[in-house]
Amino acid sequence: MTRLRLHRADDQDTLDLIRELMDLNVTLVLIGVDIPRSGLLRGVYIDPRTKQWVFPDVRRGKSHNEAASTQTERRFDMVDLDPFDYTTPAGITAFQDHLAGIEDQLRLFYSFEGMLTTGEMPEYLYRRTHGIVGLLRRLIEDGCTEAITSREERLTPELLARTAIRLGNLADLDPEAGEILEIPQDVQPPGKEKSRKRPRNTVYDDHGQRPAADG
Structure with a gap:
């Protein structure tokens, strides 16, 4: 979904086809990265009480066809696939x-x-x-x-x-x-992590006999 660029005529045709499929008795599963900020779903946000995506009303007087700008986004049920959490x-x-x-x-x-x-x-x-x-x-x-x-x-x-x-x-x-992710680098296997080497204690080293002091 995030690959659709609505300034291109071909992509607009693709989005129109998706809308037509939505009118059929079928379930569509559409996948994309960071959909809310992609521009396809304008200005959506999560309601902290319901945990559902909320689509704001269209501002009046901004378009000759005010319902057209929301006819796609109001048909979506957003499902987030967040990364796994390893802290709980x-x-x-x-x-x-x-x-x-x-x-x-x-x-x-x-x-x-x-x-x-x-x-x-x-x-x-x-x-x-x-x-x-x-x-x-x-x-x-x-x-x-x-x-x-x-x-x-x-x-x-x-x-x-x-x-x-x-x-x-x-x-x-x-x-x-956004499909190229930041990949963790230099992750060592267990027991191989880099650590600072502690300096050896040289207090008890034998440095040989000290020369006798001059008389």
Whole structure:
């Protein structure tokens, strides 16, 4: 949805087609990034009481067809797919349940139960992706490719640490639509985090005999 640029005639035709489909007895699932600020849903906001998206009334006298500017936005039921939250027990459980669903679909020779859901793996995956489903999917897909190529045939934090998340090589992503995300960098696997090395205590070092003082 965020790829529609309404200043282009072709995109206006596409939006008109979507409106016509909305008049049919079908359910449309439309996906986009940051829809409220995309311009397609003008000036919407979340009502803190109802947690629903609110569409403000059209200002009178601004258009020859005042209802036209809201005929699209008033037909939407907005559903937010926020990143997973790793700061609450409920959020952690939801993230681990999602990992369990992914794990059930992996077909690596040496995979094992709990490969993605036990130990330090869930926290590492969250640190690599900030709980964003798209980044998580790409990391695991590329990690599986690395696991097969290297014949390790299972996912570990060490293997994923050498698997970079790259979105720039996807030709269908639109930077102007917010589809190129900020990817966490230099995330080390558990136990490998960089730390400042403490200087060695040299108080008791033997520096040899001191020369005798001159008489």
